[in-house]
Amino acid sequence: MTNNAVEDAVEGIGRSPVNRKRFLLRLTVVASGGMFIDGYVLGIIGTVIGAITTDLNMSVYGTGLIGAAALIGIFAGGPLGGWLADEFGRKPMFALDLAVFVVGSILQFAVDSSWQLFLVRLLMGIAIGAEYSIGWPLMTEFAPARLRGRCMSFAEVAWYIGFVSAFIVGYVLALYDADWRIVLGTSTLPAVVLFLGRLGVPESPRWLMNKGRTEEAKRIADTYVEDGADHADIFSEEQRSGTFAMLFSPEVWRATTFISVFWFCTVTPYFAIATFSASVLSQYGLGEEGLLGAIGVNGVALAGVVVSCLLIDRIGRRKLTIPQQWVSAVVLVIIGFWASAPPLVVLSCFLVFAFANAMCTALTGVYPGEVLPTEVRGLGTGFATAVSRVGAGIGTFLFPWSMEELGGGTTMLVAAGICVVGAAASQVLAPETVGRTLNEISSSDKR
Template structure:
């Protein structure tokens, strides 16, 4: 059967449903990431008491999944570039399900650390597998929205984790049960991914032209998008190419931007209840914590809605400067009323989330197909180094260095991200993938 005949067997409605399904199962992976990283913050106190951990042990458990992501991102990207997006898209979820179930049975701090490390490896692979897959199927006119929706799902997972966690702890649920609730969405998502086709761009880059054209004609509606797939060249991708003359700018930008965006947010949001309580916002800061993360969710939703209208750079650069300013205010105005401190944290959460929505968009757009997986994985690893450091050191910094110094450091990180983005961030809105990666080589 010719590709034309195959294309004729799929209606526009079927292609829309496929794109919707793919968007949802990719976003589901980000939901799980947010949920796993958020849920631990609701029970970290109970874990610390039950397992007799120090403040350093508390930070290590909070950062365990992030450390796993550091390893899983590059590994998953390498496997996805070498063996294909499709098989890894399902296998990494299977690994996550195993780790999630094991949480029910841990009885020591080292067991919990290892289990959450395993889950982090699966989550890291998720970034470098699912984002390239989504990038390579999404139409150019909707690519940014489809990818940024995954970040919306991350925040829904993160906020949902706080709600579920605090609801269960209110009825004295065991912390193992609270952590293990991630098994439910993981199993549902695993089943939803079965049968997803291979990326036609990856197939084309491997010389499997007929198969690539068949899948593209079946599921990709826009002729221009299908034509752009045929421009893919068979080129080997190697890790060292990320730092070559052709690609070092893209690699530097996506890595530093992502690092500087998530590092202060993870540190503040993971321990938001205790942070806000430190500033006099309630006995335990619960309402403020949910508020901060809820506002962050609103910010990334706004970014998702605007991304195809105002462009990537407009949603990337100004917001980082806003984050830096409000953190400086929190740091230097020690006598500020608690309500003003809360307002500053809410502004930070909203602005930070707006630019965070672009961290899932840029890696797939600025890197070519042969480097899309490993490059996304490398940027994931770099970002999680920052997130892990921030999460691990934040309790110590607040205790030993004080809130003011801690917030000034966070503001400085935001400034670095803003400057690098101003210099290196390209405008990729609506452009064909082949054209973006080619422009970086000129």
């Protein structure tokens, strides 16, 4: 097996006239590229928000809105993109979504007021939110069962790479006193490359079967999908129309509840702690070493996602989902109750939290596509995306207030409580899906 995560994800896939290995590699890259852009856009704003505030003479509330614009857009774009993908197909939305993002990214070069920047970032956020509910279902429906976890979890690796890359680009351009519009507009280059890479990607044969377009589904499946259980599973798809109400039907509510609660409880404490990690660590006695510790927290988080990506199809989903949430809760409880803990102990606890939390975060890109049926796979993923962004927004917005008004100890205990809720929900609702076809998973969840 190769050491490269993407190559490892597609190792052993047989060849065909279109080279199935190369196709799956391409699809993994262009689908994960959407998550790279998500991380990049959320990261790059942090490198220039000070310059934007000064240049546009914004109030503290205006600054907050600019920073939150993309998150607000993601909240709306997730369900909207999912509905469009379920209704009109993965293929057209896969390209159209990136086209919208490219337009928004280019517009950043020309904005000259705070409201224009807010609208542009909102548009880009909508496109990013749609990415989750379009790209993930498409990737899920093509990936072979034995490699599906690695193909899907690589998207989270790409997110962290995009987030870190944004800070590197912002730092380098700051050395040359680049205008903040140029810094923000750098997202255009990867977006254009990604858009071109998506041209020609075929429609999901599962979606085609679900819509009764059997001949088209057979032609695409014969060309791009391996023979065997994965190929046969496509043709056992039922022709059913999906609706929002179906997400809460007796057959699907468990899946909807699980992915929403799990995702919310995973990202809420992380976004809060990671965003303000430098100041938090300083408050716990690390002083000037707080920034270095913050870099360590985010670096360890990247390592945690990579570990899950490499192990997910070997040891299963539940082993990478449940224990890590309990570990996250325990280390936050230690910080919460041990107010006088030595700085090294506090830093160690935060690093353990970052690693454990990131390990289960990798599953947020895997479970939605696996546990939801085809007819609502996009819509359900979009709904869970929206719920997760509510958590990210709440955590980021309330964390500074909580640290000041309630204190560090109480804040950490609240974060630990959120982790406990996620762990308990996963303990009860999380299925083991490793190596199983999508219809096998859906059928077992309905029983």
